[in-house]
Amino acid sequence: MGTDRCAYLSRLRNVDPIPKVWFTLAVLLICVFADSVVVGLFTLAALSVLNIVVGGQRTGDLLHFLKVPLAFLIIGCLTIAIRPIGQAEALWAFRLLGRWRWGITAENLRLGLLVFCKAMGAVSAMYFLSLNTPMTDLTMALERLHVPKLFVELMELIYRFIFLLAGEAGRIKVAQESRLGYRGFRRSMHSMGELLSTVFVRSLHRGNRVFSALESRGYTGSLTTLPGQYTPGRWLYGLAAATAACQLLILIAERRLLP
Amino acid sequence: MMKRSVCKRISLLAAVLALLTIPANAMHIAEGYLPVPWAFGWMAVCVPFVVAGFLSIKKKVALNPRAKVLLAMCGAFAFVLSALKIPSVTGSCSHPTGVGLGAILFGPAATVVLGLIVLLFQALLLAHGGLTTLGANVFSMAIVGPFVSYGLYVLLKKTGCKPALAVFAAAAMGDLATYVTTSIQLGVVYGNFLEYLSIFALTQIPLAIAEGILTVVVFNVLEKYAKEELRDLSVL
Structure with a gap:
């Protein structure tokens, strides 16, 4: 991207x-x-x-x-x-x-x-x-420059999730287009609305799943990773x-x- | 003489047609476009809003650790939303701002912080906007737009108007507020506010209507199929 x-x-x-x-x-x-x-x-x-x-x-x-x-x-x-x-x-x-x-x-x-x-x-x-x-290096650098930890973590998580959601939205869009979902204004609006709401609901589900997965691996509120070499x-x-x-x-x- | 005036008309027509193709991401003020005092001035204006939003998020995350992951998902959703192309009334496609949808779903406090992160990513990953103009862009897109949207939504719901109309008005007006703010930000610097306003009006008014309709469709689907998930969101 x-x-x-x-x-x-x-x-x-x-x-x-x-x-x-x-x-x-x-x-x-x-x-x-x-x-x-x-x-x-x-x-x-x-x-x-x-x-x-x-x-x-x-x-x-x-x-x-x-x-x-x-x-x-x-x-x-x-x-x-x-x-x-x-x-x-x-x-x-x-x-x-x-x-x-x-x-x-x-x-x-x-x-x-x-x-x-x-x-x-x-x-x-x-x-x-x-x-x-790369963005992951940049967020780690921001942490070393004393940007608040919560802010940096949000950045890291958002960066990761962008690719997940963009992939999902892209696949749905291809499926809709292959079924003529974007012919005419009314139908495009309807398809786009369905796409957005589906991606949104799925992202909430996924958020919950990610949280459960983290918690079962001993997550206590912050993600710590080793810096690169x-x-x-x-x-x-x-x-x-x-x-x-x-x-x-x-x-x-x-x-x-x-x- | 006759020939010249025809030429002039054709060139004016060509210019107007060229303007119609402005992509809507032109609402992000590009890197280096604002002079230094204005760039830093807008950053300073944003600081209290960002700090307040950050503190409110921090409180919610301390109460419920799940909120952090959910907030991050919402931020990523806002980024993906603004990267999609929506069909516009004029036939051309443009990118939605997502200002209204974000503000109604997540509330204005969270939107400020998420908006800051999303705009930073857009500047670095897509070169929409920039680092020195981040303050101005955050003010128009993550502060003014969401506050107008959210305020209008709450107000209209209190007066008992139809939910669909409230959502439409909130999304469309949030979009328009963003565009007027950007025009003012550019206009005060270079002294031609009305010119920016009329140029952006060509793309932004159809876009605001399209985004209003789109937001209503999204809300209808969410109300039908995702009532529980929306209740989940109230932790944010």
Whole structure:
């Protein structure tokens, strides 16, 4: 599901997740704080290269995931760039329904472009974490970072159950579709409603069964597992420092050159 | 001159048609889209709700250890629900938010915490939403939507209106409240609130109606076949 398969195939799979978390947060926050087109583009390029070279991701996979947020970003950034402008000077303008003057001003175009580049940089930074860290490692890392235990356990259980329920929902959907259950709006609604309620009832049953199974094996309220065997990965801190330094240098250079 | 205006009309039509294909998961604000002060501001707004929800869950789990496993199942159900495609009135398919269903079944306190976890998973596993925008997304989808849904449901049930109508109204209004909140969150930053509102209205109003109908169907089936299981849920 999603980034999960890539995370298990990643070359960084056995590296301690905590340095990966700090690396991602550092690069991500600098990219968002910098508020600059060039830093955004640099982060996008640098993190994509790191994902491919260091993480061993396939280029096709990475491009596929980079396309996911595009739907939101293109719409979101077009609405920033194109908007009602009144009498302001515009690069391009038209009259909506013959009355309201809409268009692109230089200022809005710059803002739309900035948001787009910044967001793409930030997304690629987030992918460094999610494409190289399996979720189970991440939840264990959260526990080591003193996130409340109940919260972490809920995350672990939910993560496991997602796959159970998604498999079940998928099988029911295939069965319904093969019996023409999604022909027309009314019938689709009915089939979908039955699917959801069945999955829901079954998930409650399954929850009860899981609890009984746990209890019969001596469950006293918390699931403790051994941490994985990680390589320490301290070199990631160095990489983080280097990437952050590049980002900051680019930011300073940009501020100097383009007042 | 004539030709140009025809061209313009065609391009406008094309633009409107392109907007109709926005997937509904576009309601998740993407990573890096919000400026820093707003991103952290929304996180701060969410903190009291999340803490209150967490404490209430903790109390229930201490009373009944079975509740933890049930809650986790409910969270996974919410994730799977939002990954399914539902048929929409306009013919295109979109993803339900599950805001109304979750709030009515599990109550708003549990929904806040489960919503936070589900949104975190959606950001990391599916790249819907993001880490810095998690606060804004939690506020619109796990706080405002569920509270509106739950409040409306309880209110309508008290006034003695038909259960089906109460469920429909709660689910549809929860969806709309989520979409208005997201539009406000985007609008206050970039100063074009009405534009976001009208663009999202294209996908979200049909979706809200579809989700309302769907939630009613789900509740009818549950009432018929799963009365006992629903009673089980009252431990949550």
